[in-house]
Amino acid sequence: xxxxxxxPFTITxxxxxxxxxxxxxxxxxxxxxxxxxxxxxxxxxxxIWDLDTKAPIRWLxxxxxxxxxxxxxxxxxxxxxxxxxxxxxxxxxxSDTDPVRRRATIRFDAPVICASFHPRNSQIVLVLLSPxxxxxxxQRKQYRSRIELCEIQEESEEEGQGSRPRSxxxxxxxxxxxxxxxxxxxxxxxxxxNTRTKTMIARHKISGAGIIRALDFAKGGRRLVTNSSxxxxxxxxxxxxxxxxxxxxxxxxELEPTYRFNDPINKNAWxxxxxxxxxxxLAGGAADNASHKIYIWDLANEGQFATALDGGPxxxxxxxxxxxxxxxxxxTNVGNILIWHCPTPERWGAFAGxxxxxxxxxxxxxxEDEFDIEDESEIALRKQKAEDEEIDIDGLVEDPSSKxxxxxxxxxxxxxxxxxxxxxxxxxxxxxxxxxxxxxxxxGM
Amino acid sequence: xxxxxxxxxxxxxxxxxxxxSDGIPAYKTRxxxxxxxxxxxxxxxxxxxxxxxxxxxxxxxKLWNTETGEILNTLEGHTEGISDIAWSPDGxxxxxxxxxxxxxxxxLEMMETVNILKGHTNFVFCVNFSPKSNLLxxxxxxxxxxxxxxxRGRTLKTLPAHSDPVTAVTFNHxxxxxxxxxxxxxxxxxxxxxxxxxxxxxxxxxxxxxxIKFTPNSRFILASTQDSTIRLWNTQTSRCVKxxxxxxxxxxxxxTDFAPGAKYIVSGSEDAKIYIWDLQTRTIAxxxxxxxxxxxxxxxxxxxxMLASASMEKDMTIRLWIDxxxxx
Numbered sequence: 037x038x039x040x041x042x043x044p045f046t047i048t049x050x051x052x053x054x055x056x057x058x059x060x061x062x063x064x065x066x067x068x069x070x071x072x073x074x075x076x077x078x079x080x081x082x083x084i085w086d087l088d089t090k091a092p093i094r095w096l097x098x099x100x101x102x103x104x105x106x107x108x109x110x111x112x113x114x115x116x117x118x119x120x121x122x123x124x125x126x127x128x129x130x131s132d133t134d135p136v137r138r139r140a141t142i143r144f145d146a147p148v149i150c151a152s153f154h155p156r157n158s159q160i161v162l163v164l165l166s167p168x169x170x171x172x173x174x175q176r177k178q179y180r181s182r183i184e185l186c187e188i189q190e191e192s193e194e195e196g197q198g199s200r201p202r203s204x205x206x207x208x209x210x211x212x213x214x215x216x217x218x219x220x221x222x223x224x225x226x227x228x229x230n231t232r233t234k235t236m237i238a239r240h241k242i243s244g245a246g247i248i249r250a251l252d253f254a255k256g257g258r259r260l261v262t263n264s265s266x267x268x269x270x271x272x273x274x275x276x277x278x279x280x281x282x283x284x285x286x287x288x289x290e291l292e293p294t295y296r297f298n299d300p301i302n303k304n305a306w307x308x309x310x311x312x313x314x315x316x317x318l319a320g321g322a323a324d325n326a327s328h329k330i331y332i333w334d335l336a337n338e339g340q341f342a343t344a345l346d347g348g349p350x351x352x353x354x355x356x357x358x359x360x361x362x363x364x365x366x367x368t369n370v371g372n373i374l375i376w377h378c379p380t381p382e383r384w385g386a387f388a389g390x391x392x393x394x395x396x397x398x399x400x401x402x403x404e405d406e407f408d409i410e411d412e413s414e415i416a417l418r419k420q421k422a423e424d425e426e427i428d429i430d431g432l433v434e435d436p437s438s439k440x441x442x443x444x445x446x447x448x449x450x451x452x453x454x455x456x457x458x459x460x461x462x463x464x465x466x467x468x469x470x471x472x473x474x475x476x477x478x479x480g481m
Numbered sequence: 482x483x484x485x486x487x488x489x490x491x492x493x494x495x496x497x498x499x500x501x502s503d504g505i506p507a508y509k510t511r512x513x514x515x516x517x518x519x520x521x522x523x524x525x526x527x528x529x530x531x532x533x534x535x536x537x538x539x540x541x542x543k544l545w546n547t548e549t550g551e552i553l554n555t556l557e558g559h560t561e562g563i564s565d566i567a568w569s570p571d572g573x574x575x576x577x578x579x580x581x582x583x584x585x586x587x588x589l590e591m592m593e594t595v596n597i598l599k600g601h602t603n604f605v606f607c608v609n610f611s612p613k614s615n616l617l618x619x620x621x622x623x624x625x626x627x628x629x630x631x632x633r634g635r636t637l638k639t640l641p642a643h644s645d646p647v648t649a650v651t652f653n654h655x656x657x658x659x660x661x662x663x664x665x666x667x668x669x670x671x672x673x674x675x676x677x678x679x680x681x682x683x684x685x686x687x688x689x690x691x692x693i694k695f696t697p698n699s700r701f702i703l704a705s706t707q708d709s710t711i712r713l714w715n716t717q718t719s720r721c722v723k724x725x726x727x728x729x730x731x732x733x734x735x736x737t738d739f740a741p742g743a744k745y746i747v748s749g750s751e752d753a754k755i756y757i758w759d760l761q762t763r764t765i766a767x768x769x770x771x772x773x774x775x776x777x778x779x780x781x782x783x784x785x786x787m788l789a790s791a792s793m794e795k796d797m798t799i800r801l802w803i804d805x806x807x808x809x
Contacts, residue, residue, distance in 0.1 A: 071613070088615050088656075088674075089630040089637060382677055389667065389683025390719065423723050426761055427713070429696035430743055469571050472614050472631050474586070474595045 049317050049332050050364050050376035053347060055090050059083050060371035062102070063308075063354035067112040070359045072470075074115055075373055076103030082117045084129070086470075087375070093473065094136050098125045105150040109158035113464040114139060116161065118151035124163055124173075130463075132471045142173055150207065154231065155214040156454065158462045162217060168204025170219055172234055176460040185217065185229050188236045188286060206248050212257040215453040216277065220248025220262065226291070228277060232456045237277055238287040242270065250308060254315035259294075261318060267305040269297040269320055271335070295339035299331070310357035310364070317342070319364055321355035328352045328368055330376075347374050504806035506745060506757050506767045508788055512550040514799040516543055521791035523565045523736070524778045524799060528572045533780070533789055535799055538562035542577050542587070547787070547801060556587055558594050565607045569614035574631065576617055578605035584619055586631065596634035600627055606734075607649045611656045611673070618659055620647025626661050628676070638676045642669060648734045649692045653699035660702055662690035668704055670716060682714050684721070691734040697743060705730060705737040711748055711758075727765050728756040733793075736778045741786045741804070749776030755790050755802075772796050 061075025061083065072093075073085045080099035083092050099119035107116040115127045124142040131137035146165040154160035159175040170185040187203065203223035210217055210231065217229040224245040228238035242248070246265035253260055261271045270293035277287070297320060305323040312319070316336040322329040328347030334340045350368035357364050364376040385393030519538035526533055532553065533545045540563060542556040561580035568575055574595070575587040584605055586596040603622035610617055616637070617629040626642040629635065642650075643663035650661040652673065659671040666687030670679045688708035695702055696713075701722065705711045709730045713723040728750035737748040745766055746758045755769035755776050769788075774795035781788060786804035 086615055086632075088611070088613065089632065091630060091633060093632065380675065380677065383679075386678040386680050387669070389681040391681075423763060425722070427701065427715075427722055429698060429701055429739070429760065431698055470613070470615075471571065472569070472573065474574075474588070474631070475633050 048312065048314070048362050049319070049342065050362050050378050051343070051345070052377065052379050053374045054363075054377040054379070055375045057085055057090065057092075057373040057375065058371065059085065059092065059373050061367055061373055062369075062371070063106070063356075064365050064367050064373045065106055065108065065356045066358050066365055067108040068110055068359050069112055070361060070363070072112065073365055073373060073375070074106045074108065075367070076106045076117060077371070078102040080119060080121065082106055082115070084115070085373070093470070094129060096125070096127050096136055098127075098138065098141070099123060101147075104148055105152070107152040109153050109462065109464045110155060111464045111466045111468065112470075113468050114153070114158045114462065116151055116153055116158075118148035118163065120147040120166075122147055124148055124151045124161065126158065126161070129470055130468050132473075134473065140175060142175075144171075152208075152210060154457055155210055155212060156457045157214075157460075158464055159460065160214075160231070160457065162208055162210060164205060164208045168206060168222065170205045170208045170217075172217070172231070178460060183234045185219065185227075185234060186236070187219075187221070187227055187239070207250055209251045209253070212253050212255060213454070214457050215451065218251050218253075218260065220251055220264075222247045224248060224264065226251070226260070226262065228287075230277075230453065232453045236286050238275075238289065240272075240289055240291040242291060242293075244268075245270065249306075252309055252311055254311045255313055256315065259311075259315060261309055261311065263306045263309055263320075265305075267298055267303060269306055269309050269318070271295045271297075271318070271339070295333075295335070297331070297333055297339065304329075307353055308355040310355050312357055312362070313360055319355055319357055321352045321366060323352075325351050328366065328374075330355055330364065330366060345376065347376075504804075506740065506786075506807075507805040508757070508767060508769055508802040509805050510769075510771055510800050511787075511803045512801040514545055514550050514552075514801070515797060516552050516555075517541070517797050519562070519797070520793040521778065521797060521799065522563060524780045524789050524791045525566055525568055526780050526782050526789065527568050528570055528783060530783045530785060530787075533799070533801075534566050534568065534575055535791060536563035536566040536577055537797075540579070542566060542575065545799070547782070547789075550801070554592050556585075556592065556594075558585055559583070561604075564605065567609045567617075569610045569631070570612055571614040573614065574610070576608045576610065576619075578608040578619055578621070580604040582621075584608055584617070584629070586617075586634065596631075598629050598634050598636075600629075600636045600639070601625070604646075606646060609651045611652045612654065613656060616652075616656070616673075618650045618652060618661075620650040620661055620663070622646040624663070626650050626659065626671070628659070628673070640671060640676050640678075642671075643667060645689075648690060649694075651693060651695060653695045654697060655699070658695075658699065660693055660695060662693045662704060664689045666690055666706070668693055668702060668714065670702075680716075680719060682716075682719055684712070689734075691730065692736050694738060696739070703737055703739070703746065705735055705748060707731055707734075711737050711746060723760070723763055725756075725758045725763055727758075728752070728754070733775055733777055735776070736780070738779055738781045740788065741781050741784075741807075747779050747781065747788060749779050749790060749792075751775045753792065753796075755779060755788070769802060771800060772798070 059075045064075035082096040084094040086093045101121035105118045118124045126140040128139045149164045151163040161173045163171045174181045203221040205219045207220040219227040226240045250263040272291045307321045307323045309320045318333045320331045330345040332342045334342045354367040362378045366374045517537040521537045524535045540559045544553040559579040563579045565578040584598040588595045601621045605621040608619045626640040628638040645664035647663045662668045668682040688706040691705045693704045702714045711725040712721045729752045740747040753772045757767040772792040774793040778791040786807035788802040791799045
């Protein structure tokens with residue numbers, strides 16, 4: 037709403053640190069509304085911060101070893117934490133109890149590297165176990181299952197059986213529609229699985245990449261960026277995958293990156309990367325052990341380097357872009373969460389009514405009738421007439437950012453895979469409210 | 482408290498053909514609530530409409546059952562008179578602004594003070610919650626607007642907002658904007674996150690501004706001023722698009738609101754009446770009589786066609802009105 041009243045020519049990436057939240061976290065993610073940040077800590081707890089008040093509002097204490105990932109359900113009611121203690125916990129933030137109630141604890145027999153919710157149904161959880169096995173856990177009554185995602189090996193291998201070791205999965209992610217699961221492997225390829233059938237539908241070899249470390253998608257899901265052990269971020273345009281492939285059939289296709297991003301001077305590797313919500317900017321967090329640097333590239337301008345943000349001396353561990361705004365959250369190795377924003381200069385002209393600030397002198401052009409003497413009754417009449425115009429006090433001005441999301445959903449709505457995910461919906465209603473918990477320790481009481 | 486004659490199903494006035502949605506309002510007194518011992522200053526319906534909260538110069542907040550008119554609770558704690566109250570949108574809290582320079586945060590669950598917000602250096606005059614209930618804005622005679630963290634009870638920001646006492650302050654529907662108005666006659670719109678002033682709406686004569694309210698879509702601000710006028714401002718173009726007149730407002734900060742259904746504007750008046758205007762045509766649709774003193778506060782029920790009004794010293798009652806032309 038405020039964007040309508042403020043300057044329309046806003047810069048589209050953040051430029052300065054607004055706040056530093058001292059949270060002991062090793063990484064932090066915005067929720068889908070952009071109101072909260074969840075940070076995972078090496079001591080096994082996770083903390084939810086309210087960005088309006090810049091204060092921690094919930095502590096999620098359930099793991100005994102380091103938290104490895106945190107994910108939010110689509111309306112932010114459920115939070116998932118995964119840990120090296122072999123567990124994944126789903127927390128229900130709508131519970132008004134302290135500590136927060138768990139909806140589920142999912143146990144495995146190995147440390148969990150990362151886990152995430154299906155974008156449309158938090159009862160479907162994607163999990164990657166150490167050393168490199170991915171599982172899709174479905175907690176819906178009708179589909180209750182835990183299925184391993186297996187890479188299909190080339191059948192026509194002539195060198196004999198067992199000569200090639202199975203490649204390990206190093207990262208798994210849902211695409212933004214939830215129809216596909218993307219997995220990066222230690223052999224430098226990206227595998228694509230259909231979420232509903234759990235079968236592999238494509239394998240993309242990425243030459244020269246080495247081990248794939250991370251994946252991120254532009255909001256529409258048409259573009260993918262990879263981080264790999266060759267210290268390069270690559271962006272790809274994804275092909276369209278057939279909706280109904282026959283059993284065992286898959287695409288074997290090498291993907292050619294549209295852009296490659298690396299640090300030409302220090303040859304730094306990358307810890308994390310994130311697309312801006314409009315997909316026009318890419319932020320990369322440099323794995324530099326003496327500084328906190330975020331590189332920003334302009335994708336609308338042929339991937340040109342735009343700027344490097346300097347967050348001070350504490351090395352960076354993680355970067356995540358705000359779902360709607362020019363804001364980034366980055367985490368330092370001493371546990372501080374930095375919130376980056378785009379500061380707007382104070383416009384003193386705003387304090388005066390009917391006053392417009394101009395940057396340069398403007399030649400004043402008088403309107404023909406500007407100083408004509410007019411009959412007062414005529415003015416009153418004209419004013420009356422203008423006031424007769426019908427106005428709309430209920431209809432909301434459409435927010436361009438929300439429209440974009442709807443567009444993505446519309447494409448996907450008439451789809452078997454989406455319908456499948458929508459079955460047995462979770463209780464993550466858009467109108468649930470985070471209860472405000474008043475802190476007991478109040479001075480003067 | 483004594484129900485008036487029309488407390489049982491009111492007779493349908495006017496032609497029976499008028500449908501309930503576009504019928505002319507025909508509000509009639511349903512209940513008269515008395516209990517305050519000094520002038521009432523503010524009344525607000527709870528978000529579910531089951532309760533009405535009232536505050537008065539007698540230092541207490543009272544909660545009323547809107548169906549029966551019973552007093553459900555009297556909240557005591559302030560050491561001076563109260564000027565304004567607000568419900569948190571989640572229905573969990575009430576905030577009251579007092580001349581004792583504090584704001585008290587009351588838990589509806591426990592019916593007691595859970596926090597006292599201290600920081601204003603003079604009378605606190607107005608208060609409102611953010612849509613998520615996690616923030617509170619207040620304004621007062623120290624000419625500042627303060628933004629508070631509800632959970633911790635601490636000031637997040639102090640805006641040097643005006644050059645006279647702040648008479649009303651409110652968030653917009655999505656909580657990104659704050660609007661304030663003051664006795665300096667200015668209406669200012671602020672960015673809630675940064676606290677920066679985005680614009681100032683001012684009329685040529687700068688009459689004292691009594692009260693402001695955003696329209697449901699936040700595109701307009703309804704402002705009542707002490708030149709006996711209510712104006713609807715377009716916040717984008719900074720132009721006044723509608724003016725409503727006919728009532729009397731020269732001395733007090735009278736509340737104004739959109740009547741249930743959002744097709745009418747309602748305001749109290751210093752002639753002891755309540756005026757209802759058609760939002761679009763700006764003509765007076767109904768004048769409600771019954772109070773015996775200045776009607777300082779009016780409030781609209783969130784779902785039903787019900788109004789509440791409160792009057793000052795010589796009357797000290799709250800009246801609940803229901804629309805006879807409305808089916809519910």
